Amino acid sequence: MENKKEIFADGIGQIHFAGGMVRFDFVTLQPGEDGAAPTPVVNERIIMPPQGFLGAFNSMQQLIDKLVEAGVLTKNENAK
Incomplete structure (x- = not known):
């Protein structure tokens, strides 16, 4: 594993299920x-089976x- 790639994301913009796969849209x-105010922009997508x-x-x-x-x-004990 010499060619490691690091990906930075400020968060996940959206998680959705389509075509039998779970899709995470990572944003910066x-x-x-x-x-x-800063705008979240999708920069990477991870797709994986359920x-x-x-x-x-x-x-x-x-x-x-x-x-x-x-x-x-x-x-947070007060979360509903």
Whole structure:
């Protein structure tokens, strides 16, 4: 794995299901003109089968649990 490529994203603009696949549109924030708020622009798309999505979700949930345990994140008990 010598040719590693890193991708930066400010966040996920949209997640949708089409053609039997889960699609993540990753965005970066681009500066607005004359001090306007930054605009999210799609720069990468990841497409995976539902099983891959579930595996990724499980991995993210495990990381969230570790971050809560470490005190990096706190649960919002008032969330509905």
